Structures are given as structure tokens and as C-alpha cells.
Amino acid sequence: MKNKILIPLLIVGALAAFFSFRYSAPDTTDTEERKKLLLETVMKAINQWHYSPRPLDDSFSKKVYRKSLDNLDYDKKFFTAEDIQSLNKYQFLIDDEIKEGSVEYFNKLNALFTKRIEDAELIYKEILKTPFRFDGNDSIQLNGEKLDYASGSDGHKKRWYEYLKYRVLAKYVDLKKDREKAKENKDGDKKLAAKSDADLEKDARESILKNQDTFFKRLKKISESERFAIYINGITNSEDPHTDYFPPKDKQRFDDAMSGSFSGIGAQLKEEDGKIKIVAIITGAPSWKQGQLKAGDEILKVGQGKAEPVDIHGYDIDDVVSLIRGKKGSEVSLTVKKVDGSIKIISIIRGDVLLEETFAKSSLIQGKSGNIGYIYLPEFYADFNHNNGRRCAVDVAIEVDKLRKSGVNGIILDLRNNGGGSLGDVVDMAGLFIPSGPVVQVKSSGTLAETLKDKDNGATLYDGPFVIMVNQNSASASEILAAAMQDYKRAVIVGEPTFGKGTVQRLSSLDELASRNPMSLLSNSNNSSLGAIKLTVQKFYRVNGGSTQLKGVTPDVILPDPYSKIEMGERRDKSALPWDEIPAADYKLVANPVNTSELALLSAKRVNANPTFNLIKESADKIKQKEVHSFYPLNETAFRKEQDEANATSKKMEEIEKKATTLSIINIKDDLSAINRDSTTITKNKEWIKNLSKDIYLSETVNIINDLIKQQTSIIPKTGMR
Numbered sequence: 001m002k003n004k005i006l007i008p009l010l011i012v013g014a015l016a017a018f019f020s021f022r023y024s025a026p027d028t029t030d031t032e033e034r035k036k037l038l039l040e041t042v043m044k045a046i047n048q049w050h051y052s053p054r055p056l057d058d059s060f061s062k063k064v065y066r067k068s069l070d071n072l073d074y075d076k077k078f079f080t081a082e083d084i085q086s087l088n089k090y091q092f093l094i095d096d097e098i099k100e101g102s103v104e105y106f107n108k109l110n111a112l113f114t115k116r117i118e119d120a121e122l123i124y125k126e127i128l129k130t131p132f133r134f135d136g137n138d139s140i141q142l143n144g145e146k147l148d149y150a151s152g153s154d155g156h157k158k159r160w161y162e163y164l165k166y167r168v169l170a171k172y173v174d175l176k177k178d179r180e181k182a183k184e185n186k187d188g189d190k191k192l193a194a195k196s197d198a199d200l201e202k203d204a205r206e207s208i209l210k211n212q213d214t215f216f217k218r219l220k221k222i223s224e225s226e227r228f229a230i231y232i233n234g235i236t237n238s239e240d241p242h243t244d245y246f247p248p249k250d251k252q253r254f255d256d257a258m259s260g261s262f263s264g265i266g267a268q269l270k271e272e273d274g275k276i277k278i279v280a281i282i283t284g285a286p287s288w289k290q291g292q293l294k295a296g297d298e299i300l301k302v303g304q305g306k307a308e309p310v311d312i313h314g315y316d317i318d319d320v321v322s323l324i325r326g327k328k329g330s331e332v333s334l335t336v337k338k339v340d341g342s343i344k345i346i347s348i349i350r351g352d353v354l355l356e357e358t359f360a361k362s363s364l365i366q367g368k369s370g371n372i373g374y375i376y377l378p379e380f381y382a383d384f385n386h387n388n389g390r391r392c393a394v395d396v397a398i399e400v401d402k403l404r405k406s407g408v409n410g411i412i413l414d415l416r417n418n419g420g421g422s423l424g425d426v427v428d429m430a431g432l433f434i435p436s437g438p439v440v441q442v443k444s445s446g447t448l449a450e451t452l453k454d455k456d457n458g459a460t461l462y463d464g465p466f467v468i469m470v471n472q473n474s475a476s477a478s479e480i481l482a483a484a485m486q487d488y489k490r491a492v493i494v495g496e497p498t499f500g501k502g503t504v505q506r507l508s509s510l511d512e513l514a515s516r517n518p519m520s521l522l523s524n525s526n527n528s529s530l531g532a533i534k535l536t537v538q539k540f541y542r543v544n545g546g547s548t549q550l551k552g553v554t555p556d557v558i559l560p561d562p563y564s565k566i567e568m569g570e571r572r573d574k575s576a577l578p579w580d581e582i583p584a585a586d587y588k589l590v591a592n593p594v595n596t597s598e599l600a601l602l603s604a605k606r607v608n609a610n611p612t613f614n615l616i617k618e619s620a621d622k623i624k625q626k627e628v629h630s631f632y633p634l635n636e637t638a639f640r641k642e643q644d645e646a647n648a649t650s651k652k653m654e655e656i657e658k659k660a661t662t663l664s665i666i667n668i669k670d671d672l673s674a675i676n677r678d679s680t681t682i683t684k685n686k687e688w689i690k691n692l693s694k695d696i697y698l699s700e701t702v703n704i705i706n707d708l709i710k711q712q713t714s715i716i717p718k719t720g721m722r
């Protein structure tokens with residue numbers, strides 16, 4: 001079954017990775033007729049093809065209304081309470097407008113936002129003329145969901161004053177730290193070392209003024225067509241988080257992203273609540289080799305080599321990508337805010353991100369009681385364009401066979417940060433570890449579920465101790481495999497609850513659908529492409545009948561994670577399709593089912609005694625506390641105290657990790673000839689082994705599989721590949 005699952009990290013995430021998806025529109029200006037045609041065609045596509053189109057009622061109207069406001073002004077710095085009062089009449093009318101083909105609400109919203117941009121530009125320029133004082137007891141709320149819209153002209157100015165004061169304070173503290181370093185270093189910047197606090201405050205204000213000027217220049221360049229595309233996405237995203245509208249230029253960039261190779265640092269980016277964050281790190285890419293950049297990091301500044309970094313606050317993704325990209329071999333420095341609140345400067349040498357780095361590979365973890373096999377699978381890849389193209393199920397079978405022949409006592413399959421991929425390969429891969437039976441149920445709208453089965457006539461390549469590692473970025477196909485192995489009690493699932501994406505998407509052209517209308521603009525112009533729509537068309541269900549949607553897969557053994565106490569993945573989006581269940585498929589537990597409860601208890605004892613995991617738990621508490629309160633001080637002393645505490649925790653964790661016992665990891669003999677092919681492959685392998693040896697989660701997983709080995713008495717088969 002040659003289905004390619006569109007997934008949130010490696011494909012949908014790629015929309016924001018190295019290509020700018022700013023909802024750019026065609027070069028032609030949208031007329032009212034074109035807007036109505038686009039709206040009508042998008043709604044036709046949703047009604048005809050979406051798995052579960054939502055009723056066009058007041059509830060749907062309210063969702064679109066909220067998304068349209070949040071998409072334009074999440075931080076509530078532009079619209080006032082009076083503006084919202086004037087727009088509130090549309091809150092329950094958007095569904096009626098969609099039915100009638102009206103775009104009245106969008107036109108009012110767009111006109112008002114344009115006016116507020118002009119007002120805000122005057123406000124920030126005036127505020128930044130006057131020095132700030134940072135010795136008061138004031139603070140700022142940075143969570144837009146918890147803010148009310150500012151009331152009146154004075155309230156609007158106060159909102160901007162607090163925001164700009166926070167920005168200047170952060171820059172001011174950075175400059176003071178730079179001055180401290182310059183004074184300590186006899187070869188430091190003498191001019192900087194001699195500056196007074198007043199000089200630094202002025203420099204900070206001028207820096208933020210320049211940043212705001214750039215931001216507003218971009219804001220004013222966004223066309224009405226682009227804003228209408230944002231509005232359309234407010235409608236599509238109200239259906240579910242993975243239903244998206246792509247204007248023509250973005251559709252082309254999406255196609256480019258699917259090519260699978262590019263140059264850069266190998267970090268996937270996304271814009272979230274006005275911030276630019278790291279979604280995932282590409283295996284083998286420069287950022288992966290450097291090792292410090294992690295999913296969840298927020299980018300604050302981008303610098304070229306040793307040059308002064310650029311504050312990217314207010315930049316959109318395409319501008320940030322332009323700064324990060326550069327000549328192969330050149331250096332880019334990212335100032336990032338880690339999930340624990342600490343600030344780090346990470347320097348990375350740009351290079352190629354090679355497709356081969358996404359392929360499955362394995363190693364041997366040496367221990368006192370024998371070797372454990374480790375397989376890393378970054379995605380469920382499948383090349384259907386070539387007769388002998390690489391497929392992950394075949395590659396994993398090869399790795400399993402090599403490990404078996406190496407005499408391993410157990411196998412760990414690492415699906416962390418694996419966003420999914422080929423559905424057919426999930427089914428085939430599951431068949432490597434179970435005799436036969438159903439693997440997943442797939443359901444389209446209004447139909448009975450189709451059961452996809454392992455069809456290898458009872459053959460099992462490996463039936464020994466088996467553990468699968470997952471985390472919150474394991475999605476789609478990863479969740480299918482983990483769920484199947486859990487339902488059969490074939491493997492122990494270790495890590496954090498997974499993403500919760502139990503749906504399939506299909507990308508469809510809107511032009512074909514619109515062209516069926518004889519009055520379509522497309523019939524009169526070859527330059528009026530409407531773009532494309534990515535629609536959710538199916539849902540996945542486990543063999544036990546439960547959906548992987550929303551809930552994801554809960555591991556048998558849960559390990560601490562910095563994000564564990566806040567909503568992550570699919571669960572964060574209120575428009576996500578619900579969890580549900582259907583009748584279970586006909587399946588039987590394996591002959592020697594795992595006893596996961598005992599393994600979880602043994603792991604918990606080790607984790608509770610591990611100082612690194614305890615620090616991770618502390619970080620989780622702090623992150624949750626910050627999410628709940630989300631107030632930040634505008635007092636310099638309090639601001640620096642918070643920063644210092646976060647940085648101290650981060651440094652403490654680094655010191656503990658340095659002292660921790662590392663895993664002993666070696667390559668399989670069969671792989672040595674390929675690894676030793678040249679200096680590049682040797683270096684890549686050394687970096688991979690080095691990173692694995694320091695992985696605290698892998699270390700505990702090795703302990704878990706050793707406990708499992710003691711439980712089980714089955715002998716690893718010695719037969720060859722099937």
C-alpha cells in the first residue's frame with residue numbers, strides 16, 4: 001500500500017523549515033470576485049473531501065473569529081477593546097457569510113488592522129524617545145491568551161509601553177553583561193567598557209527602535225491578498241490543525257520542500273505565538289552534529305560569524321531563514337532561549353543536509369551482561385519513484401538481521417522525533433516482530449474501517465526482548481508502530497506520550513475544482529491559480545479499536561521530560577479532531593507478553609535516584625509555573641535574578657551530564673567498510689556514537705531492556721532473513 005502520510009514534523013514541519021510560508025499570494029491583486037471564488041472553492045473542497053467537515057454554525061463561526069484575530073494580533077498590541085466590540089457582531093455571522101459568499105467581515109477586519117498599524121507606528125516611535133527606568137516593581141504578561149485587549153487610547157499606549165520596556169530591558173541587560181566581559185578582558189572592547197549605564201540604556205532603545213522600524217516596514221508590505229490567505233487559513237485550521245490552504249507561491253515551495261535535500265543548518269523552524277521556534281533537528285545535519293540546538297528552543301538573535309547578532313523579534317519566518325542560510329562552511333550564531341528559560345549562544349558551521357542521513361542505522365551497546373542492539377529510524381521513508389528505491393521496512397529488516405547475527409540479547413528501536421511517513425512500511429515493519437495479524441485500522445469518512453495486516457504467513461524475523469523509544473515529537477507512523485507493538489504486548493514502549501496525530505492528509509489542487517464552475521475566473525486567465533489545499537481525509541485506529549488521534553501513545557515506562565507538565569503536540573490545538581474508538585480488530589497477544597508494570601517500577605527507582613532526571617523534573621515544574629503565571633519582571637534586578645537562576649540550572653545539568661557514566665557503543669563489523677570509506681563518513685560516525693554515548697534517555701532504556709531480558713527466557717532465533 002503506497003500511501004505517504006503527511007506528518008507534522010518532517011513534512012508539514014518542512015513548510016516552515018527552510019522555506020518561507022508566509023501565505024504569499026499571486027502577483028495579481030485580489031478582486032472581490034476572486035476572494036469569493038477562493039472562499040467558495042476552499043469550502044467545496046472541505047465539504048467534499050474532509051474526513052469530518054464541521055457544521056457551518058455559530059460554534060464554527062466563533063472559532064474562525066478567534067483564529068482570525070489571533071493570527072493577526074496574538075499579543076493584543078494592535079486591536080483595542082473598542083475595536084473588538086465593533087467586530088463582535090461578526091462573531092456568529094461568519095458561517096452565514098461563508099454560505100452567502102460574503103467577505104464583509106474580512107474587509108472590515110483588514111481595514112481596521114491597517115489603521116491600527118499606522119497608530120502603533122506613531123506610538124512606538126514616541127515611546128522610544130524617552131529613557132526607561134528599571135528600578136520599579138512593575139511586570140508584563142507575555143501570554144496573549146491571558147491578556148485582555150487594551151481599552152482606549154491610554155490603554156493602547158500603556159500596552160506598547162510595557163512591551164517596549166521589556167524589549168529594551170532585555171537588550172540593556174545583554175549590553176551590561178557584554179560591558180562586564182569587556183572590562184574583565186584586557187583585550188576587550190575599550191569603548192564598550194567605558195560606557196555608562198545611561199549610554200547602554202540609550203543604545204538598547206536605539207537597537208529596539210531599529211528592530212521595530214524593520215518589523216513595521218514588513219508589516220506594511222503585507223498585501224491584502226496575503227492577509228486574505230491568512231483569513232482563509234483561519235477557516236481551514238478551524239476544521240483541524242492539519243488542514244491548510246497554500247497560495248500558489250507557497251504550493252511551489254511545498255513541492256520544493258519535498259525534494260528531501262537542502263543546504264543550511266538542518267533545523268526545522270516554525271512560528272508560534274509570534275515566536276520563531278525549533279521544531280526538530282535533522283539527523284546528520286550541522287545543527288545535529290553541533291549538538292546544542294534542541295526542539296523547543298526559541299530563536300532570539302541570529303549572527304553571522306563574529307558580527308553583531310540581529311534581534312529577530314517581529315521577523316517572519318522567511319526573513320529568519322534568510323539570515324540563517326548562507327554559504328556552506330560559513331558560521332552562523334543563534335542566540336536561543338532554552339525551555340528552562342536559560343539563554344545560550346550556539347555557533348554552527350553551515351553545511352549540506354544529506355538525504356542518506358535519514359536512513360536507518362544501527363550499533364551495538366556493550367554491557368556486562370552482553371550486547372544490546374540499537375536501531376535509529378528518523379523517519380518512515382519510502383522511495384516509490386524508483387524500482388529499487390530505499391524503503392525503511394527493508395532497511396530495518398537488514399539492521400535487525402545484522403544485530404541478530406552479532407549475538408545481541410535485545411533490540412532497541414529509537415523512534416524519537418520521528419514524524420512518520422510511509423504507511424505501507426509501518427505494516428511491513430511490524431511484521432518483522434510479530435508472527436502475523438492486523439497492524440492498524442484506517443477509516444475514511446462514512447466508510448467501515450480497513451484493516452491493514454502483516455502478510456508474511458507467520459514468519460517473524462526477531463522475537464527476542466524488544467523496546468521502542470518515543471517522545472512528544474514521535475507522530476503518525478511512529479505512533480502506529482508503537483501502538484501495535486503495545487497492543488500485542490510485543491514491546492515495551494519507553495519515553496514520553498507521543499504527539500497524537502492520528503490522521504492522514506492529502507494535497508489537492510483548487511484549480512481543478514474551481515474550473516468545473518463555468519463562471520470561474522480560471523476559465524478566462526492562465527495566471528489566476530488559486531493554489532492548493534491540504535485536507536485531512538482519514539483517521540488511524542489501533543488494533544484495540546482506540547484512535548491514536550489526540551491521545552497519542554502513552555508509554556509503558558514514562559521518563560521525565562521538561563515539557564511533561566504542559567500540553568504538547570496535537571492536544572494544544574482546540575481544533576484538533578477528537579479521540580474516538582471503533583470495534584477492535586481480530587488479534588491475539590504474542591506468546592510471551594511483556595510484564596510492563598514491573599519494568600516501570602524498577603525504572604522509577606533508578607530515575608528517582610538520578611540527579612539529571614531530578615533536574616529535568618525541576619525544570620518541568622518551573623516551565624509549568626511560568627506557563628501558569630507567565631509574568632516577567634520589568635525590574636532589572638528581578639529580571640537578572642530569573643535569568644541567572646535559569647542559567648544556573650542549565651549549567652548544573654551540563655556538569656552532571658559530564659560526570660555521568662557514558663554508554664560503551666561500537667559499530668557492527670558489517671558496517672565498518674562503509675564507515676571507513678573516507679574521512680567524512682568516519683567523522684560522521686564518531687559524532688553519532690559520541691552523541692549516543694551521552695544520551696541519558698538511551699542509558700535508562702538500556703537498563704529497562706536488561707530488566708526485560710531477565711524477565712524473558714525466549715531465545716533469539718538464529719535463522720537468516722525471511
